[in-house]
Amino acid sequence: MSVGRIVVIGVGNEFRHDDGVGWAVTARLAERTADRPLPPGTVVADCDGDPARLLGLWEGAALAVVVDAAHAEPPHPGRVHRLTLDGTGTARTATTSSHGLGLGDAVELSLVLDRLPRRLVVYAVEGADRSLGRGLSAPVAARVDALARAVEEDVRRSGPDGREVDHDHAAE
Incomplete structure (x- = not known):
């Protein structure tokens, strides 16, 4: 059985402090998987x-x-929200992307154009600092390792259709 395409996307701007968290996670993921590659x-x-x-x-x-x-009111820098869409685009969250047009707009456009992935998992990390400059705030930086592990687990648990599979019990 062939495996469906998987994509991991870090969204952000590394020159606006915490807005670079997505890129920091993809960089850490690349480090983690250097010795144990992700699925082909x-x-x-x-x-x-x-x-x-x-x-x-x-x-x-x-x-x-x-x-x-992400930004939320009231803010809790470093808090992580996980949202999963099954291709219908019906889930919503109270957080918003740190970009003017962002993830919500991309999901809505994907729905209209029928281009939404079969399964979309979003990790939205509440930031503390969006000012110009490099480097994550301490509460956001403290989440990068755990996020990279969580993303790697999502990828490794994905079945050919993108749905989550418990590989330990898949043969039962």
């Missing part, structure tokens, strides 16, 4: 959050995992 055909990419670029990256994917900075 898995693409790891960075994106500035432009909806058209996101669509291009995840179009035709069985699974897309996206990591992005």
Whole structure:
């Protein structure tokens, strides 16, 4: 059985402090998987959050995992929200992307154009600092390792259709 395409996308801008969390996670994921590669055909990419670029990256994917900075009221820097869409686009969250047009717009556009991945997992990390400059704030930086592990687990648990599979019990 062939495995569906998987894409991991770090969204952000590394020159706006915590907005670079998505890129920090993809970089850490690349370090983690240097000795233990992800499944064949898995693409790891960075994106500035432009909806058209996101669509291009995840179009035709069985699974897309996206990591992005988010803003919420009241803010809790470093808090992680995980959202899963099964291709219907019906889930919503109270957080918003740190970009003017962002992930929500890309999901809505994907629905209209029928280009949503079969399964979309979004990790939205509440940030503390979006000012110009490099480096993550302490509460956001403290989440990078755990996020890279979580993304790797999502990818490794993905079945050919993008759905989560318990590989320990798949043969039962």
